[in-house]
Amino acid sequence: MKAADVKKITIIGAGSMGHQIAMLCALAGINTTLQDINKDALQQAELKLQELMNRWVKKSKITENEMETAFSHLHLTTDFQQAVQQTDFVIEAVIERLDIKKEVFRKLEKHAPPEAVFASNSSTIVNSKIAEAASRPEKICNMHFFFPPLIMDCVEVVKSAQTSEETAQLAMGICERIGRTGVLLQKEIYGFIANRILFALSKEAMFLYEEGYADFKDIDLICEKALNHPIGPFALADLSGIDVMYDANMQLYYETGDPADKPAPSIEKKVKAGELGRKTGKGWYNYSTEGGH
Template sequence: MSIENVKNVAVIGAGSMGHQIAMLSALGGFETVLQDINEKALEKAIDMLEQRMNDWVNKGKLSEEQRRLAFQKLRTTTEIKEAAQDADLVIEAVVEKLDVKREVFKLLDQYAPSHTILASNSSSIVNSKIATVTNRPEKILNMHFFFPPLVMDCVEVVKSEETSDESVQIAMDFCKKIGRTGVLLEKEIYGFIANRLLFALSNEAVYLYENGYADFKDIDLIAKKALGHPMGPFELMDLSGIDVGYYANMELYKETQDPKDRPAKCVEEKVKAGELGRKTGKGWYDYRKEVISR
């Protein structure tokens, strides 16, 4: 199989990542189905995409015809079987919990055709931990998009020892078709490349804050003024979702049982309080009075 054989794409999970990945696929000319068990999540996803695509048209980033054709290519469903049964490529974008992903892939393996490639958008969990519940380990890989996918031009494509070269090539070609730069990781490592770099920065930033060396706002200020970063580590956590990093750290801690890999207490408190960042209106910063442009 080659990228020319990929006509139908399914994206599982209509959250902050999934709905934008689905739109990239539709804009790339693929028949795309976005699946989520929550009908309201699907309705919200389409509403957000319509607003963003209308904004793109108004700004001249997209023609009205391109917008119309993309939405013709995109449909939604609450049934995972319906989403997977005709798919040539499936991209999973559910919560960053290994047990949930394994359950999803077990169903995808059951419902998707034998030729279908199953990719995980996990930001840290290696695909070999998921592939064991399927009968197609050679067709399992990671395709880690960055938030927000409609803006960020990078996808980490990660192969395991069992992932076939054919599957990798199709994933890389798919990235090209949707206007994204695919970067291949030849070996698996927890957190991949970008997040390992970010984990080092954010974990140190949280350590400095939690131990009273500086306020989180001042740590962000130093990162921007002294290091030239476009945003500070706490601002970045709010943008990507504090819970995403928390669950990623928890998966690592489960694996290593090393106390240094356990999420910091202040981060855990944020997650338990439901203060997850921009998506909930409050995280490290308060966004409830701020109008967030799409």
């Protein structure tokens, strides 16, 4: 199967990543189904997409007709079986926990067509671990989009030892079809490329903050002014979700058993307090006050 042959794509999970990935596919003219078990999550996703696309129309990024056409290609449902029973390609975008992802892949194996290809949008977990739940490892890969997917022009496509070249090239072709730059990783490694580099930066930033060398705001300022980063590591954690960072660190710890891979105490404290970043109004920075960060 070639990317041009893909008639229907299903996105599992309507969270901050899933609904925007679904919109990318719909904007490309692909019949797209966005599935989530939570009806409220689907309603919120639809409202966010309508608001975002209306802004795009006002900024002349797309026409009103293009927006309406895209929404005509987008279908939302809580019915998992209905979402996948006639799909060609599935992108899983649920919470960054291996047990939950494996459960999704078990259900996909049961209800999706035998020829369907499965991709995980996991930002850290290699697809071979998730593929254990299905009996088609050659048709499984990672497609790691970056947040926010409607803005960020990069997708890490990752092969396991069992991923076929046809599957990898299909995923790369879909990236091209939806207007994103796909980069193919020939081997699996936890965290892939971008996040491994980011983890190293974030870990060092957290060490410097917790040891009292500088305030987190000043560490962000140095990264922005001296290293020319568009956003500092603490502000980036707020943007991505501090809980996402916590889950990623915990998954690495489960794999290595190395206490050094556990989330930093400050991260754990934020998660326990429910201060997860922009999505909760407070993380490292306070977004509930006028202007936020």
